[in-house]
Amino acid sequence: MEDTNSQGDSQVNHPVAFFLMPIDILKGVHEELSEILGPDVASKVIYNCGVRSGKNIVKDMNINFPDLKTLCTTLPELWLQMGMGVFTIEKLDEKDIVLKCKESNEAIALGYTGRISCDLTSGYLAGMISTIFNKEFTCEERKCTSKGDSFCVFELFLSK
Ligand SMILES: [Zn+2]
Numbered sequence: 001m002e003d004t005n006s007q008g009d010s011q012v013n014h015p016v017a018f019f020l021m022p023i024d025i026l027k028g029v030h031e032e033l034s035e036i037l038g039p040d041v042a043s044k045v046i047y048n049c050g051v052r053s054g055k056n057i058v059k060d061m062n063i064n065f066p067d068l069k070t071l072c073t074t075l076p077e078l079w080l081q082m083g084m085g086v087f088t089i090e091k092l093d094e095k096d097i098v099l100k101c102k103e104s105n106e107a108i109a110l111g112y113t114g115r116i117s118c119d120l121t122s123g124y125l126a127g128m129i130s131t132i133f134n135k136e137f138t139c140e141e142r143k144c145t146s147k148g149d150s151f152c153v154f155e156l157f158l159s160k
Contacts, residue, residue, distance in 0.1 A: 016060045018082070023109035026120065030110060043119045047139075050123020051130075058131035065132065068092060075128075084121055085152070094133060097156040099125065104152045107145040117146035122154055129156050 033042035057063070063078075065071035076087040085105055091098040106118040118141050126139035136159040143149035 016057070020083075023105050026106055026109040027111075030117070030119075039115075046119040047123035047126075050120040050125075051127040052123075053120075054124040054127020054129075055131045056127075057124075058128050063128070063132060068094075071132070084124070090153075094135075095158050097129060097137070099154045099156070101152040101154065104145060107152055110146050112148065113146040115147055116141045116144045118144055118152055118154075121152075125154055126156060 030042065030046065033045055036042070037045060065074060072089050072092055076089060079085065079087045083105055085101040085103045085107075088100045089097070090100050101118075101121075104118050104121055106121045110117050122139040122141050126137050129139075130137045137156045138159045139154050139156045141152060141154050143151065143153040145152055
């Protein structure tokens with residue numbers, strides 16, 4: 001459905017839509033931003049893009065949970081369906097959340113980098129969890145298969 005606002009610009013009211021893309025695009029984004037900005041700034045920019053996207057998806061899909069138990073069973077399934085990877089929740093309370101991910105698609109895309117690398121995923125998790133809990137969370141990846149660990153571990157905690 002298309003509307004026109006007061007400036008005459010066209011606005012499309014779209015349903016939540018997904019598109020499939022090869023994971024190589026993730027690698028291309030990482031490589032290009034890293035080349036232009038340097039790896040540390042690129043990492044932060046990609047993380048921030050993830051935060052914005054994670055906040056938007058929760059609002060657009062109207063994702064909410066009646067209780068933590070429902071959230072624990074539903075979120076990993078949602079992340080799997082979104083193609084982010086196979087997540088398990090290791091710890092979850094309203095201040096600290098630890099997630100383990102086997103087969104992070106971002107890490108698979110990047111291959112071995114020798115460093116913690118799932119910046120978009122980290123940001124996306126932070127954005128989603130912040131919006132679901134209506135509190136600002138930061139996500140730090142503690143282990144990463146791109147660094148040589150056997151799985152990725154993400155910790156989310158309340159931002160200071
Ligand atoms: Zn990772």
